[in-house]
Amino acid sequence: MTATIDLEQLVQAVGDAIVISDAKGAITLWNPAARRMFGFSSEEALGRSLDLIIPERQRQRHWDGYQKTMDTGITRYGNDVLRVPAVHKDGHTLSIAFTVALLHTPEHKVAAIVAVIRDESSRFAEDRALRKHVTELEAKLAATQTAESS
CATH class of the missing domain: 3.30.450.20 (PAS domain)
Structure with a gap:
């Protein structure tokens, strides 16, 4: 039906x-x-x-x-x-x-x-925060690697 x-x-x-x-x-x-x-x-x-x-x-x-x-x-x-x-x-x-x-x-x-x-405002904000966190971690890693190679 x-x-x-x-x-x-x-x-x-x-x-x-x-x-x-x-x-x-x-x-x-x-x-x-x-x-x-x-x-x-x-x-x-x-x-x-x-x-x-x-x-x-x-x-x-x-x-x-x-x-x-x-x-x-x-x-x-x-x-x-x-x-x-x-x-x-x-x-x-x-x-x-x-x-x-x-x-x-x-x-x-x-x-x-x-x-x-x-x-999608909340999803967009979460994505932006995640990208910022990844950028910060990459910068820390690069600084650590630079310090170790010096």
């Missing part, structure tokens, strides 16, 4: 943020996980530009890529995960990872972009 899937319920229940934006980059869907992740309610996000969560220094690069995707209908982030910084409502920076899907019109033009987003 095949169960009918309630897509609205799925979007509302899933733990990853789901954000859909139209051809001009205005947010048209903002699920509860997006609210938890970025701090903006649906009312605050819907209809607004994705600039809401994009750090200012990243915006030009983002919009260049966004426009290229709209023009060509091609994105490499359907399969490859993109890791970038984002901004929370309170101003703190997040490290996010996401994939995208393109939604098309009946004429096969890109109508919207769906991003499925995960907050």
Whole structure:
């Protein structure tokens, strides 16, 4: 027996943020996980530009890529995960990872972009701390080896 899937319920229940934006980059869907992740309610996000969560220094690069995707209908982030910084409502920076899907019109033009987003801030901080620790250990080892060879 095949169960009918309630897509609205799925979007509302899933733990990853789901954000859909139209051809001009205005947010048209903002699920509860997006609210938890970025701090903006649906009312605050819907209809607004994705600039809401994009750090200012990243915006030009983002919009260049966004426009290229709209023009060509091609994105490499359907399969490859993109890791970038984002901004929370309170101003703190997040490290996010996401994939995208393109939604098309009946004429096969890109109508919207769906991003499925995960907050990887804690993993990113752990990786950075680990890299720092390895660098410190390598420096100690090099200093010890230099002292021993003198």
